[in-house]
Amino acid sequence: MVPLAGSPPLAGPSEAAVxxxxxxxxxxxxxxxxxxxxxxxxxxxxIRMSDGTLLRGNLIRPTDRSGKxxxxxxxxxxxxxxxxxxxxxxASEVMNYPVLVPQLVNLLNGINLQGxxxxxxxxxxxxxxxxxxxxFAYDPQLIKSGYNMLVVDxxxxxxSQGTWQVFGDRERRDTVEVVDWASKQRxxxxxxxxxxxxxxxxxxxxxxxxxxxxxxxIFPVVPGADLLRDIIAPGGGVGFxxxxxxxxxxxxxxxxxxVASMLNGTFDWRWLADRVKDPLTYFDVVLEALTTRDxxxxxxxxxxxxxxxxxxxxxxxxxxxxxxxxxxxIGGWNDLFTNSESRLLSGLKQLSSAQKKLIMDDGYHITxxxxxxxxxxxxxxxxxxxxWYDKWLKGIDNGIDRYSPATLASEPTGNFxxxxxxxxxxxxxxxxxxxxxxxxxxxxxxxxxxSLSSTKxxxxxxxxxxxxxxxxxDRDAAQAAAGITILFxxxxxxxxxxxxAAQTFTGKPVGTLTRISxxxxxxxxxxxxxxxxxxxxxxxxxxxxxRSRIVSMGQLMVSLRxxxxxxxxxAPNGDLTDPVLYLSxxxxxxxxxxxxxxxxxxMSATQAALRPGDRLRVDIYSFNFPKSVPLGPELWSxxxxxxxxxxxxxxxxWVNVPLSRPLN
Numbered sequence: 001m002v003p004l005a006g007s008p009p010l011a012g013p014s015e016a017a018v019x020x021x022x023x024x025x026x027x028x029x030x031x032x033x034x035x036x037x038x039x040x041x042x043x044x045x046x047i048r049m050s051d052g053t054l055l056r057g058n059l060i061r062p063t064d065r066s067g068k069x070x071x072x073x074x075x076x077x078x079x080x081x082x083x084x085x086x087x088x089x090x091a092s093e094v095m096n097y098p099v100l101v102p103q104l105v106n107l108l109n110g111i112n113l114q115g116x117x118x119x120x121x122x123x124x125x126x127x128x129x130x131x132x133x134x135x136f137a138y139d140p141q142l143i144k145s146g147y148n149m150l151v152v153d154x155x156x157x158x159x160s161q162g163t164w165q166v167f168g169d170r171e172r173r174d175t176v177e178v179v180d181w182a183s184k185q186r187x188x189x190x191x192x193x194x195x196x197x198x199x200x201x202x203x204x205x206x207x208x209x210x211x212x213x214x215x216x217x218i219f220p221v222v223p224g225a226d227l228l229r230d231i232i233a234p235g236g237g238v239g240f241x242x243x244x245x246x247x248x249x250x251x252x253x254x255x256x257x258x259v260a261s262m263l264n265g266t267f268d269w270r271w272l273a274d275r276v277k278d279p280l281t282y283f284d285v286v287l288e289a290l291t292t293r294d295x296x297x298x299x300x301x302x303x304x305x306x307x308x309x310x311x312x313x314x315x316x317x318x319x320x321x322x323x324x325x326x327x328x329x330i331g332g333w334n335d336l337f338t339n340s341e342s343r344l345l346s347g348l349k350q351l352s353s354a355q356k357k358l359i360m361d362d363g364y365h366i367t368x369x370x371x372x373x374x375x376x377x378x379x380x381x382x383x384x385x386x387x388w389y390d391k392w393l394k395g396i397d398n399g400i401d402r403y404s405p406a407t408l409a410s411e412p413t414g415n416f417x418x419x420x421x422x423x424x425x426x427x428x429x430x431x432x433x434x435x436x437x438x439x440x441x442x443x444x445x446x447x448x449x450x451s452l453s454s455t456k457x458x459x460x461x462x463x464x465x466x467x468x469x470x471x472x473x474d475r476d477a478a479q480a481a482a483g484i485t486i487l488f489x490x491x492x493x494x495x496x497x498x499x500x501a502a503q504t505f506t507g508k509p510v511g512t513l514t515r516i517s518x519x520x521x522x523x524x525x526x527x528x529x530x531x532x533x534x535x536x537x538x539x540x541x542x543x544x545x546x547r548s549r550i551v552s553m554g555q556l557m558v559s560l561r562x563x564x565x566x567x568x569x570x571a572p573n574g575d576l577t578d579p580v581l582y583l584s585x586x587x588x589x590x591x592x593x594x595x596x597x598x599x600x601x602x603m604s605a606t607q608a609a610l611r612p613g614d615r616l617r618v619d620i621y622s623f624n625f626p627k628s629v630p631l632g633p634e635l636w637s638x639x640x641x642x643x644x645x646x647x648x649x650x651x652x653x654w655v656n657v658p659l660s661r662p663l664n
Contacts, residue, residue: 452617
């Protein structure tokens with residue numbers, strides 16, 4: 001852990017550290033003997049919404065020694081899930097099976113496959129002991145300490161009635177109504193929090209924004225707040241690599257019937273009728289987005305998604321500046337929602353540093369918290385959640401409010417830094433110019449070897465970038481797959497195979513530790529031989545042995561290049577430091593073939609380090625399958641023709657990087 005200037009002054013260094021004395025105390029509190037001896041699950045509790053739709057939830061309450069739910073009114077934690085509460089219950093019971101499962105998890109984690117073809121194995125199994133599963137499902141230790149838990153199937157999923165809305169307005173109202181319902185039950189003391197991972201983290205932020213003050217604490221793990229820019233249409237393409245398999249998963253699981261109700265004669269025929277109405281939610285939208293040839297022919301929901309003033313588009317965005325609920329978020333540099341997570345601390349404007357915390361690790365969506373609880377890492381997620389709820393729902397002064405607001409894994413090594421916010425203070429943007437002169441740092445085949453420098457190029461050059469499928473083997477592809485593919489993580493740890501289709505631009509080795517904190521931007525002077533084109537860029541750290549590891553990634557459809565200046569960030573010299581694209585048909589603007597123009601490619605946020613001997617590299621591609629593919633009209637307009645980088649001393653291209661010290 002490296003403490004930085006501005007870290008919270010209320011706790012000593014040993015306490016405020018990434019793990020520290022406070023972390024050890026919270027772990028003992030969570031793992032020790034609890035107030036109540038057991039818990040009871042009441043399945044399929046009916047919760048009627050204001051429109052008459054019946055949602056169903058599992059209510060889990062602590063029990064006394066006789067096995068009966070306690071009569072004491074307690075705080076309630078709500079988890080709204082589309083993955084069926086049945087799966088949550090199964091995951092929780094399996095992970096908390098006494099003796100056997102802890103021993104099995106330790107055994108699996110004791111197998112070290114680093115350096116083998118299965119190099120991602122340890123990161124995958126590490127998540128089993130980091131508390132992620134307990135947060136996805138429910139944590140018996142938390143319940144036995146004195147909390148009720150309510151896990152509810154989202155409308156149109158699991159055993160709940162209705163049609164799945166995918167964060168539509170009605171679904172967002174459901175979450176607020178469930179929170180209100182839970183707070184008024186005889187077993188509740190009126191104080192309510194929320195928990196959950198991914199989808200169940202997104203609706204936490206939504207509820208806290210839609211009904212400020214209704215919630216006492218939230219603990220979102222890998223949440224998103226701007227879903228269109230996060231995963232649906234990153235850079236203006238279709239987020240195919242994640243959206244297609246994810247829709248298949250949820251649409252498939254929502255069709256699983258309540259077998260118990262079929263056996264006891266209480267089967268819900270309204271549930272079946274609702275499923276028959278819409279068995280493949282949003283598949284028609286994806287199909288239309290990918291196959292429509294002319295933008296004028298896009299209709300209905302598909303058109304609404306790519307029109308910035310539509311009601312559907314607005315329902316996918318959460319204004320976190322309205323949140324007044326204490327928020328502890330877990331995110332990751334390789335997560336699906338890095339774009340939103342990295343903006344949380346600055347976006348939660350109504351919360352003090354004591355009320356908002358962010359941990360960004362270097363894992364993927366399903367490996368978040370891998371190795372949490374181990375030396376040098378933050379405490380486990382379930383441990384942190386318990387401490388957070390105890391503080392804000394029970395008023396226990398346990399020091400969690402004095403934990404550093406920002407706890408950040410530094411890529412590519414994964415060691416943690418702490419500071420008062422993200423990006424960390426004291427970093428300045430600097431242009432590193434793309435030059436046509438070879439860096440001579442590449443020892444594997446690439447489409448082209450160029451250099452990076454703080455000085456402008458002296459000569460003109462043109463670099464051709466052809467579409468290819470080499471991006472199947474890089475960290476961006478693993479990120480789009482939510483980390484499922486990282487069992488074979490040689491691609492994520494070394495992107496040289498992907499670089500066979502890239503124009504690479506590499507700087508000189510650094511002599512002093514140089515850190516990056518913030519969002520790089522790739523400013524590109526480019527030319528197309530078609531009316532549209534697609535650019536994909538990565539910022540990499542290249543180690544002395546030649547390994548090239550991605551620390552930031554981004555993409556852009558040229559026709560959707562227009563930047564919303566009111567939401568974007570700028571350096572004092574006017575350079576874009578955080579371009580926010582409209583991504584709307586209202587700003588759809590194709591180009592003339594052969595036209596030379598400048599674009600700015602938004603990149604993912606990062607905390608990274610160049611150690612002595614490391615080099616900074618930018619890779620430029622013209623395709624990024626499977627993560628993102630052009631929208632149908634964009635694909636037909638681009639025709640997947642080669643694209644060109646124009647290196648021009650009078651109009652240079654560069655990557656703008658937030659650095660702790662200048663680079664040459």
